[in-house]
Amino acid sequence: MMKKVLIIGSGIAGMTCAIECAGKGMKVSIVSPYPSERAQSVLAAGGINAVLECGTDGDSINCHIEDTLKGGCYIAGRNAVRGLCEDAPDIIRWLEKIGTVFSTDTDGTIRQRAFGGQSYNRTCYCGASTGKQIVTALIMEARRLEGLGMIERRTGIDFYSALIADGECCGAILHNRRTEELEAECADFVVVATGGMNALFRMTTGSSLCDGYAAGKLFEQGVELKNLEFIQYHPTTMITGQKRMLVSEAARGEGGRLYYDENGKRVYFMEELFGKRGNLMPRDVVSKCMEETGKDIFLDVSFLGKERIMQRIPEVYELCKKYRGIDISSQSIPVVPSVHFFMGGIAVNNEHETRIRNLYAIGECSSIYHGANRLGGNSLLAAVHGARVATASIEKRSPGNKQYDPTQELNAGRERFKELRSSKSSFPVMYIRDMLAQNMQDDLGIERNSDRLRKGIDDISYYLSIADKINYDNSERIYYAYSLEGILTAAKATLVCAMSREESRGAHLRSDHPQTKDKWTASTIISYDNGAYNTKLDVEGIYEN
Numbered sequence: 001m002m003k004k005v006l007i008i009g010s011g012i013a014g015m016t017c018a019i020e021c022a023g024k025g026m027k028v029s030i031v032s033p034y035p036s037e038r039a040q041s042v043l044a045a046g047g048i049n050a051v052l053e054c055g056t057d058g059d060s061i062n063c064h065i066e067d068t069l070k071g072g073c074y075i076a077g078r079n080a081v082r083g084l085c086e087d088a089p090d091i092i093r094w095l096e097k098i099g100t101v102f103s104t105d106t107d108g109t110i111r112q113r114a115f116g117g118q119s120y121n122r123t124c125y126c127g128a129s130t131g132k133q134i135v136t137a138l139i140m141e142a143r144r145l146e147g148l149g150m151i152e153r154r155t156g157i158d159f160y161s162a163l164i165a166d167g168e169c170c171g172a173i174l175h176n177r178r179t180e181e182l183e184a185e186c187a188d189f190v191v192v193a194t195g196g197m198n199a200l201f202r203m204t205t206g207s208s209l210c211d212g213y214a215a216g217k218l219f220e221q222g223v224e225l226k227n228l229e230f231i232q233y234h235p236t237t238m239i240t241g242q243k244r245m246l247v248s249e250a251a252r253g254e255g256g257r258l259y260y261d262e263n264g265k266r267v268y269f270m271e272e273l274f275g276k277r278g279n280l281m282p283r284d285v286v287s288k289c290m291e292e293t294g295k296d297i298f299l300d301v302s303f304l305g306k307e308r309i310m311q312r313i314p315e316v317y318e319l320c321k322k323y324r325g326i327d328i329s330s331q332s333i334p335v336v337p338s339v340h341f342f343m344g345g346i347a348v349n350n351e352h353e354t355r356i357r358n359l360y361a362i363g364e365c366s367s368i369y370h371g372a373n374r375l376g377g378n379s380l381l382a383a384v385h386g387a388r389v390a391t392a393s394i395e396k397r398s399p400g401n402k403q404y405d406p407t408q409e410l411n412a413g414r415e416r417f418k419e420l421r422s423s424k425s426s427f428p429v430m431y432i433r434d435m436l437a438q439n440m441q442d443d444l445g446i447e448r449n450s451d452r453l454r455k456g457i458d459d460i461s462y463y464l465s466i467a468d469k470i471n472y473d474n475s476e477r478i479y480y481a482y483s484l485e486g487i488l489t490a491a492k493a494t495l496v497c498a499m500s501r502e503e504s505r506g507a508h509l510r511s512d513h514p515q516t517k518d519k520w521t522a523s524t525i526i527s528y529d530n531g532a533y534n535t536k537l538d539v540e541g542i543y544e545n
C-alpha cells in the first residue's frame with residue numbers, strides 16, 4: 001500500500017522531504033501558509049558547509065565533525081553530527097544536480113569561504129543568496145514531481161493540532177486561511193518542518209511566519225522540547241526600522257573587521273582578544289564581546305575595494321545601500337547583535353522521530369545537530385540532511401493501519417473557533433503578542449539572570465491565564481487568536497529551560513552562573529504535564545539513538 005506523508009512547512013527542510021518521499025514512491029501532501037518563496041529559508045545568505053575535497057588543504061570530514069561538536073559545546077550527539085558531516089558532500093552534489101547554481105571558479109570548482117568557528121574554508125555559497133538559490137531549485141524539482149502527480153502542494157494552510165491515537169500520529173487538523181475553517185488530513189506519517197521561533201522576539205533577523213506555534217501546540221500534546229535556552233544572537237545585524245537586517249557572516253569571511261572608536265582611534269577588539277581569526281570566532285563569543293565593550297560597534301569591509309566587494313558580497317553592498325544608504329566600499333557598517341537562530345526545538349531521535357510514533361520534526365524546528373551553538377552554514381545543511389534522514393526512516397516503516405476518525409477533534413476545534421468569534425473580552429490578541437515579544441527580548445537577552453527569567457516566566461504565565469479570554473478582533477486573522485496559547489506555551493517553555501540551566505555554555509550566558517560546569521554537559525529536555533513544565537538533563541542521551 002502507498003504510504004501517505006503529510007509535511008507541514010515548505011522551507012528547505014519541508015521541500016527536501018517532499019521531494020525525497022515522492023522519489024521513494026510515497027504520496028506526499030505539503031502545506032504552508034505561504035508559498036516556499038516566502039519561507040525564512042530564502043533569507044539564508046552566507047552558505048552551506050561541506051568538506052568537498054578531503055585532504056587537499058588539510059580539511060577533513062572529521063575536522064568538520066569536531067568543529068561542529070566544539071561549536072555546540074559538546075552537547076550535540078556525536079553520531080548525529082557524524083551523519084550530518086558525512087552526508088554534506090553528497091548533499092552539495094544533489095543540490096547542484098537539481099539546479100542550484102553555486103559560485104564557482106572558472107574551472108567549475110565550487111568556491112568555499114571562511115565562516116565563524118570553522119578551521120577551514122568549507123562554506124559553499126551562491127553569492128550571498130544561497131537560501132534563495134536552493135529554494136528555487138527545490139521548487140523546480142517539486143513542480144516536476146507535482147506534474148507527475150506525486151506531490152500535492154497547498155498554501156493558505158496552517159497547522160492546528162496533531163491527530164494522535166494510542167501514542168501514534170495519524171494526521172493533523174489544519175486551518176484553511178481562505179475559508180477560515182478547520183479540516184482534517186489523515187496520513188501515515190506527519191513531518192513537521194515549521195522553522196524557528198523568531199516571532200517570539202521583537203528584534204530578529206528572521207521571519208514573522210516562524211512563531212513557534214507548532215512546537216508549542218505539539219508540546220501541549222505530549223511532544224518533548226529540547227535545549228530551548230540556546231538562542232543564537234547574530235553579532236552583525238543592522239537596525240532597519242522594526243526589523244533587524246542580517247549583514248551576512250560572509251562579510252567577515254571575506255576579511256571584514258569589527259571595531260569601535262576610542263578618541264578617534266579604531267580598536268579592533270576581536271583581533272586584540274583572539275588574534276588573526278578573531279572576527280570569525282563563534283557567534284556567541286563575538287556577540288558577548290560586542291556587548292561587553294559597551295560601545296557602538298562597526299564592521300569595515302571597505303579595504304577589500306569595490307571590485308572584490310561586488311564580486312564576493314554584492315548582496316551585502318546592495319542591502320546596506322538600499323536600507324541605510326551606506327556605501328560599504330568607503331563607509332563602515334554600524335552593527336548590533338540580534339536574535340537569529342534557534343538551536344533548540346522539538347526533541348527528536350537520530351531518525352528525526354519525536355516521542356510520538358510516526359511524528360517527525362526536521363529543519364530549524366527540531367533540535368539535534370547544533371548543541372549549545374550552531375556554526376554558520378550548518379543549518380541549511382541540517383535542513384536538507386534531516387529531511388533525508390526522516391525520509392529513510394519513513395521508508396523502512398510500514399504504513400499505519402489505523403482508520404482514524406477525526407470528528408471529535410474537528411468538533412472541539414470548531415467549538416473553540418465559535419468561542420473566539422463571539423468573545424466580548426477586553427484583551428486584544430495583538431497587544432498580548434506585542435507584549436510577549438518585548439518581554440522575551442528584555443528577559444532572554446544575550447546575558448540572562450534568574451531575576452529576569454523569573455519575571456519573564458511570571459509575565460508569560462499571566463498572559464497564559466487570560467489567553468482563553470482574548471478578544472478576537474475581526475480585522476485580524478483568526479490564526480492570531482487560536483495560535484496565541486501555543487505561542488505563549490513555547491515562550492514559557494523557553495524561559496523555563498533558561499532558568500533551569502544554572503551555568504553558562506555556548507549561546508546561554510547566565511550573569512549569575514558565569515562558569516561552564518561539567519555536570520551540565522547534556523541537553524535540557526522539557527515536557528508538559530497538565531500545565532506543569534518539567535525539565536531534566538538528558539545525561540543518558542535518550543534521544544541519541
Ligand SMILES: Cc1cc2nc3c(=O)[nH]c(=O)nc-3n(C[C@H](O)[C@H](O)[C@H](O)COP(=O)(O)OP(=O)(O)OC[C@H]3O[C@@H](n4cnc5c(N)ncnc54)[C@H](O)[C@@H]3O)c2cc1C
Nearest residue numbers: 009010011012013041044045046047159195363364379380
Ligand atoms: C537572515 C538569515 C540568514 C541565514 N543565513 C544562513 C546561512 O547562510 N547558512 C545557513 O546554514 N543558515 C542560515 N540561516 C538559517 C537557515 O536559513 C534556517 O535555519 C533554515 O533555512 C530553516 O529551514 P526550515 O525549512 O527548517 O524552516 P523555514 O525556511 O523557516 O520554513 C518553515 C516553513 O514552515 C511554515 N510554517 C511556519 N509555521 C507554520 C504553521 N503553524 N503551520 C504551517 N506552516 C507553518 C512557514 O511558512 C515555512 O513554509 C539564516 C537565517 C536567517 C534568518
